[in-house]
Amino acid sequence: MLPIDLKGKKAFIAGIGDDQGYGWAIAKALAEAGAEILIGTWTPLVKIFTTSWSAGKFDESRKLSNGNLMEYTKLYALDAAYDKPSDVPQEIKENKRYADAGGYTISEVVDAVEKDFGNVDIFIHALANAPEVKKPLLETSRAGYLAAMSASSYSFVSLVAQFGRIMNAGGAALSLTYLASERVIPGYGGGMSSAKAALESDTRTLAWEAGRKWNLRVNVISAGPLRSRAARAIGSDANKSVNFIDTMIDYSKVNAPLKEKDLEAEEVGYSAAFLCSPLASAISGVTLYVDNGLHAMGLAVDSQAFAPAFSG
Ligand code: NAD
Numbered sequence: 001m002l003p004i005d006l007k008g009k010k011a012f013i014a015g016i017g018d019d020q021g022y023g024w025a026i027a028k029a030l031a032e033a034g035a036e037i038l039i040g041t042w043t044p045l046v047k048i049f050t051t052s053w054s055a056g057k058f059d060e061s062r063k064l065s066n067g068n069l070m071e072y073t074k075l076y077a078l079d080a081a082y083d084k085p086s087d088v089p090q091e092i093k094e095n096k097r098y099a100d101a102g103g104y105t106i107s108e109v110v111d112a113v114e115k116d117f118g119n120v121d122i123f124i125h126a127l128a129n130a131p132e133v134k135k136p137l138l139e140t141s142r143a144g145y146l147a148a149m150s151a152s153s154y155s156f157v158s159l160v161a162q163f164g165r166i167m168n169a170g171g172a173a174l175s176l177t178y179l180a181s182e183r184v185i186p187g188y189g190g191g192m193s194s195a196k197a198a199l200e201s202d203t204r205t206l207a208w209e210a211g212r213k214w215n216l217r218v219n220v221i222s223a224g225p226l227r228s229r230a231a232r233a234i235g236s237d238a239n240k241s242v243n244f245i246d247t248m249i250d251y252s253k254v255n256a257p258l259k260e261k262d263l264e265a266e267e268v269g270y271s272a273a274f275l276c277s278p279l280a281s282a283i284s285g286v287t288l289y290v291d292n293g294l295h296a297m298g299l300a301v302d303s304q305a306f307a308p309a310f311s312g
Contacts, residue, residue: 004277007034010120011276012113014040014078014159015127017049019061021228022176022268023126028061029269031070033277035122038113040078042127043104044097050075076112077104080127080155081147083162084108106155110162122276123163125175128152132190134235140190148191153198160206160218169215172276173206175199176268177222177287179295187234187244200287207285217284219275224256224263224291225249254302257293 011030016023016039027037041049052058062069079098082088082105092098103112113120129151132144156175163173180188181196200220207218225231225248234244253260271290274280289295299306 002279004033004273004279006030006122006273006277009035009122010038010073010117011035011122011124012038012040012120012163013124013126014080015125016041017045018052018229019058020265021126021230022223022226022265023124024061025265025269026124026126026174026272027072027269028064028070029266029273030122030124030276032064033273037070037072038117038120039072039075040080040109041075043077043079043101044095046075046077046101047097074116076109077101078106078109079104080106080125080159081129081151082106083158106158106162110159110166113163114166119166119168120163121168121171123159123167123171123173124272124276125156125159125173127155128176128192128195128230130190130192130195133188133192133233135189136186137189137191137193145191145194148195149198152192152195153202156199157202157206160210160216164210164214164216167214167216170217170278170281171214172217172219172280173210174218174272174275175203175220177220179222179224179291181222183295185248187242187247203287204285211284217275217280219280219283219285220287221268221271221275222287222289222291222295223268224252224294226263226265226268228265251300251302252292252294255294255297255300256291257296261292263290263292 013023013027016027031037064070084105084107130148132140160173177196177199180193181200203218203220210216210218225245227245231245236243268290
């Protein structure tokens with residue numbers, strides 16, 4: 001048997017706010033492989049997440065294959081849009097969901113992790129945000145576009161730059177992207193497609209720089225559509241007739257090479273565990289598609305224009 005063995009490794013997963021998203025699925029897969037889990041949760045969600053966890057709301061999703069429940073060693077409040085305390089605007093500092101948190105900027109979180117644990121082996125970036133995601137690019141403001149880039153792309157650069165110095169040699173950093181970076185996906189707006197394109201390009205450059213500087217590997221998974229909280233927030237078209245994420249899931253099931261197969265979050269989790277494990281020790285700078293093969297398609301086989309030639 002060829003195992004994914006992460007026993008003795010510490011993994012920091014940034015971007016877990018509930019049990020519905022890719023960050024959760026990756027944490028679970030890493031825990032299944034034996035890694036110790038540290039979590040970074042967006043500051044405004046810390047209270048609801050920890051309360052729900054303590055109340056047992058995630059117990060069903062926490063179940064591992066050996067019957068144990070996934071545990072985390074420590075959770076850090078994190079706002080990845082800010083690198084250091086002086087970056088935080090006054091109104092955010094005073095916001096009631098931030099006021100009690102303290103220490104949630106990237107440099108403060110990494111310093112705290114270093115103080116608490118010394119080093120980590122794996123860093124996962126499972127977060128994105130675009131305030132104008134519902135707007136087409138043509139209607140996106142400069143502020144909205146830059147906010148998407150800041151929270152969704154530069155956050156990865158900054159987190160790798162900060163975590164790099166406390167990551168053990170041979171460690172791995174991983175983020176999540178979406179096909180809209182390289183193909184047009186109408187509805188994925190507000191600069192999010194641009195942010196994902198930057199994230200993929202930065203993955204290659206960071207693989208080179210962090211590889212040479214700290215002997216780290218840096219990769220990105222291009223995941224297929226999942227009904228996460230963030231994806232649900234993309235919403236519907238202007239007529240409210242087409243829900244973005246449900247349409248993407250339906251489209252993928254009909255048009256992907258792996259036909260009529262749901263994409264499970266755990267399939268992304270397992271791929272992440274592999275990429276972060278010693279089994280992937282020669283893989284760096286790649287975009288790995290975990291999307292039932294949809295990225296390979298050049299046309300939609302369910303288009304009326306092709307019926308019935310490709311219906312099989
Ligand atoms: P999710 O809602 O589970 O995760 C997004 C997380 O980002 C949330 O917990 C949110 O609180 C956090 N976040 C937002 N702004 C933040 C900030 N400034 N600082 C810290 N955390 C912040 O949704 P998800 O869809 O699983 O998203 C995880 C990653 O997967 C994202 O990068 C997303 O773009 C990517 N992805 C999602 C899909 C999909 O269909 N759901 C497809 C491909 C890629």
